Amino acid sequence: MDITGKTIWQQAAGDTDRNYSDLCLKWDVILNGPGYAGPWPDCEKPLRSDGWSSRKTADLRRFAEEMKDGDLVVLRIGTATVLGVGQLVGTYEWRDEFGDIDGWDLQHVRRVRWLWVDRNSPKTFDTYALKQGDTTQKLNEGPVTDWLSNLPVNDDALSRSLVELPMQEQPNDIGVTEISEFLFDHGVASSSITALLNEIGELTRIAKWYQRAGKPSEHETVAYLVVPLLRALGWTPQRMAVEWNHVDVALFEQLPRSDETLRVVVEAKKMDNSCLSAMPQAMSYSDGKAACHRLIVTDGLRYGVYTRIKAEPFRLYAYLNLTRLRHDYPIYECNGAEEALLAMAPEWKPSEI
Incomplete structure (x- = not known):
């Protein structure tokens, strides 16, 4: 050169x-x-x-x-x-x-x-x-x-020509009204939607307090930010296991809790740390567990939802930032807040991709 x-x-x-x-x-x-x-x-x-x-x-x-x-x-x-x-x-x-x-x-x-x-x-x-x-x-x-x-x-x-950058929908930021309508149109009950949106508001307030007072540990992130959101989405304590076989949070389709009923691996990082970089670690926990079709990586505020169909590789399906709700993420070529919340719910199945 x-x-x-x-x-x-x-x-x-x-x-x-x-x-x-x-x-x-x-x-x-x-x-x-x-x-x-x-x-x-x-x-x-x-x-x-x-x-x-x-x-x-x-x-x-x-x-x-x-x-x-x-x-x-x-x-x-x-x-x-x-x-x-x-x-x-x-x-x-x-x-x-x-x-x-x-x-x-x-x-x-x-x-x-x-x-x-x-x-x-x-x-x-x-x-x-x-x-x-x-x-x-x-x-x-x-x-x-x-x-x-x-x-x-x-x-x-x-x-060579430069790669064409994707165009972002205008406006791309969305509010709770759009999320409510989306979830309702996809069969989520009104009472569940209200509880979820209230929880999102509370989690955002807690996270902002942490930013002022000092960032939480990874364990606090799971306890005070991640688990409450999962509960609001409909996961019950019986189908949630914290620190299960080295998995931060394991989500099961049904009881008993086992490799065969494991559906979602949740890998958490400390707040404000990279969450998407945790994907390889989350994927390693899904090895040999064919029924596990979702990975969620999070720092308590941001959530990356990876999905797969059968034996296909995991791909980033949706990304959610509770402090800035967006319809989609063209740079990541994935969906945004609405699809992320829906894909994190217990009822979601990969056939809905």
Whole structure:
């Protein structure tokens, strides 16, 4: 690769807990946040008023203004691993489709034509070959630039069209009225809907208190956030087991509780931790249990519902964030709050996919 005269950037794609590099590589983007305050530069003053540091706003300025069309970018995790190398295309965008990436609001977007990608065998350097700290930084000369200068690039990669980003329905946020109507139309009793929506309100208040007073442990997350929602959805204590054979919460179709009657594995993480990254662990608990057709991963506020039909692989069917209810998630190519709540209920069956 000819890097002569090129400005080269290193761009973080999360951290060891919350890695969103797959989305960057899939959709030809790099991301930055927080994005809740709107596009740059209008977001700068609100962010500073909310307590964000000048260092963070400088990071966003680099991302939005200093990165230029044609610059090279290295996608990193940590200070030693490169997952992709690409070329910036076009100018800065703010896209609300990226407003909830496993709990992070990353609406600040740049398009990238990826020239080299290796998810299975990423390039690894000595620790600190890449800078730690800010999401967007210029890359200094060193072992990474030496590697780039010798990196072969396919001509097709240089000329390929960018992946078209999915269009988000407008408006995508939904309220309790829409959820009530959806659940009622799918046969849920009015009394159950009222109880569920009241519970969601209470859980949101509890979660906001935790954010002010200190985050709960994983056990508290299960006890005060996860179990109450499952109870409101209709799961009874007899069909719920906490810490069952290493599973945080196991949900059964009928008694007795056994591998044969296990239908749902729930894997919980501490609040505000990545929940979607818990999917492999949840899936490992379903191994050898053919009747288990749902996995739920959660931090108490956000829920990822994975489903499968018979022996097919699990896939992300729906995603729910209790603090921001959305109809769907085009970036994840999955359903949103309505389908998630329905799919978490005892009566739901995979044939309804």
